[in-house]
Amino acid sequence: MRTPRAPRAALLALVVPFALAAPASSAAAFDFADVAARAEALAARPYQVRGKVPDWMLESAGTITYDRWRDIRFRPDHALWRDRGLPFEVQFFHPGLYYDRSVQIHVIEDGAEEPVPFDADRFDYGRNDFADRIPRGVGYAGFRLHYPLKTPAYRDEVIVFLGASYFRALGRDNVYGLSARGVAVDTVEPSGEEFPSFTDFWLETPAPGARHAVLLALLDGPSVTGAYRFEVHPGVETRVAVRAKLFARRRVKKLGLAPLTSMFFFGENTTRGFDDFRPEVHDSDGLLLHLASGEWLWRPLENPPRIDVASFGAHDPRGFGLIQRDRDFRSYEDIETRMELRPSAWVEPLAPFGPGRVELVAIPTETELVDNVVAFFVPDAPLEPGRPIDLAYAVSFYSEHPARPPGGRAVATRRDGGTEKGNERFVIDFDGEALRALPADRPPTAVVTTGGGPASAEILDQHVVKHPATGGWRLSFQLRPKTPPPIELRAYLQTEGHVLTETWSYALVQ
Template identity: 55%
Template sequence: MPSVCIQRVNSADATMRKHLRRLRCSCWLRSAAAVALLMLAWPVAVRAHFHFELVAERAEKLAAQAYQPPDPVPEWLTRITYDQWRDIRFRRDRALWRDTGLPFQIQFFHPGYYYRHTVAVHVVDDAGVHTVAFSPSDFDYGRNDFASRVPHNLGFAGFRVHAPINRADYFDEVIVFLGASYFRAVGKGQVFGLSARGLAIDTGLPSGEEFPSFREFWIVRPQPWSTDLTVYAILDSPSAAGAYRFLIRPGEQTRVDVEARLYLRRDIQQLGVAPLTSMFFHGENSPRPVEDFRPEVHDSDGLLLHFRNGEWLWRPLMNPRSLLIGSFRMQSPRGFGLLQRDRNFDHYQDLETRRDRRPSGWVEPLDDWGAGRVVLVEIPTKSDTNDNVVAFWVPDTKIKPGAPWSVRYRLWWYEEDPLRPPGGRAVATRRDRGNREDAYRLVVDFAGGELESIPADTVLHGAVTIASGTDSAELLDQQVVKNPVTGGWRLAFQVRPKRSEPVELRAFLMLGERVLTETWSYLLVP
């Protein structure tokens, strides 16, 4: 069977055509030998000279124009159910680059259900820039009976990249670009969980959130020996347009290098950079909101921050009763991420979703981001079908309309990493009402680093502080004991709030004057 059809770039891609013409004009040399040599090298030159600046130029021109929303798909397609949409599957034998010996293959998603507009997808290869053509024949519609109603020029909702990440003889899904500016990836042995986004605009603000969308993609055809795949994209929204470059390297930890250049159409109250989106329904630090056989249900269980001074801070996630927005000031951050630390299947008991295998997502700045803050938004949810956690960077620098603003960072998708953080870490947080009047008891288990090697008769100190101030709560007691089951150490303490407002807590373990663990941070909501 043939793979998906690709068509040469159309007249709408005049910018790309103009650049290719400039390349051709520059090839004329005086020497006939030099001309012959250049003609041999020409296919590689075309691919090599398609670069980020071309996409950025396109984004800048787009931002200078009034925003035009994407054309919607036929209205009847938006009314199909989730099960109907899932039953539409791209035919594997039509995958882009199938049976070519290349290290990557591309499959596509059908519009419908939540995915109400299409994206343009192009391929950059030795011959130039080509558009990937949509055809209903490339999809198996399963039990659905509406295949004949689908327009032949409909377009794709998104795409996914496949690579032999787990076995040399099988191409697994590695990264997916689907819906608004969402994309998500996995490392070896993982299943999809949290997502990243191209941009977050006014997330959690009373004015309401704006969701930018990727509108156009260019996928660079890899070489047979390539370990990376390059994807370019155009992002657009009423407030901004942007150019993106993704360098994707699958592996034990899948790495995605992101370069973005934004052009604002108007002032934005809160610009969220490198957003991560996840789900937390309930865990060991919270009661189950509904009767549920699963002890814990979450795709991520904490926010991890790495400060410029070397400090690591861990904030367990929660499903709050009302909207919670946390802000963590940082100067030149080394990184932040939403992690799934708990890898014990017995804590989830979910054979279908395997939340114990969901990836952690880590953002590593590739430049000095200066001053700003990481914002954590936690939204109440009554089910595990809603992503209710968002974390992103907000720079202090005010970005002005008309002036380009650039950012670079590296996204890691992984399961375990002993270097994040390199020392002891909080692996479980539990709470109850303790044994003191109007008090709460917090029990925090620490493990990792050198904690397991410290003898049980060693005296460790728990440095517990009430970060919200002693006028908000009082610390009643605390103790640190060796946990003979895990080999780590357990910190337990009780705190009594003095008013009905949330209490900000911090704690870490020390041996003498030496800090042994990351800083545990918790918001106690009475």
């Protein structure tokens, strides 16, 4: 059995449950405004870590190993709302092992909040003998929401909240892959990254026949607090509408909004070798960006030799996402992980993000067991104490979407050393309905540019040919660098001045 991806040490910081003052008024239903008031009150106080799980329950103590933790099973018949026959139900994760902070769970029933305390009877401890040592009120590590995605007779997992501010969701035909986060703080900054955590959740009891679920969350961390509202719409494409209000305890220079986190170990564009029977190993293979100008940009992912940060100026972007574009099983040949079924995630602002940039961070890795790719929007203005920001966006988890982008797309990127020493050769396959309709004797024109212009590199041996297997078009060219890397590249196909494809973007870093 393949072990789950081990979270980075910093990702494990979960802040424990606690009750703040100023509960909801009995005259009004508990809602987002109440959580925002608690987040604002928290921001005015010094940060304090609460509710640590007892040390003996953590992996470091050796009592609860990975295998023993796996032997703790939630009892499905004890799921929240199971006895009421509602379309949604909730199952909980046991604290311990990696999860050294618990979260407080509440339900909202008829507008009033009620706690859902930890209950060891919800779990089957298997061969473990420590159930009677679990402290009462320790809290849960997280939870998962179930809904009948594939058939009315079975409630499938739809979304999981587990660890820091992470959540993962599934479209109908997906298996788990990449994650989203509530917020990113100082990612790859010299000062070190912070990982604020969701500490409290409020689950609205769904109505009979409901087709979406609503939950609220309180975020806390050394520099940032926040209130969140998630509206989960399961389906072929599961859409999570997010409303958030963020407060600063102290000035945050680099705030990552709507962050997505994924894994890229190696792919068709990887030139260094790995001892692995699989042709490719990744949860996502590219960043897709839709700019306010209407341009679509595709950036293939890399496992770089050193930390690589790519920044894309994006005033009020229309959307961005980490995409698993290659859906062919033969590209992975992995019958356990089924990477061709991993979801893509697309962020769509529902209110303008304002001036800023989309940042793509790639971290070197020698294993597939860590997430090493992060993408988020960074506003130009820092988050300041006393100046909260409001956000509204949706994150969609899905397999395919014909309108992202609506035109031709780069479906494969390959490279080698070319035909002369010092050169780099790139081979990019483009596909799409309009491209397939072009006859072989009327090839489109390729526009290939380098970030520094002719002074940085020379483009040689450029060709565009009809792809006999797909009906699309293959662009190939060689690059002769004149300056040290990194060298930024862009390419797209057009015909008679009409752009046919997204813009392929690449950084030659070695």
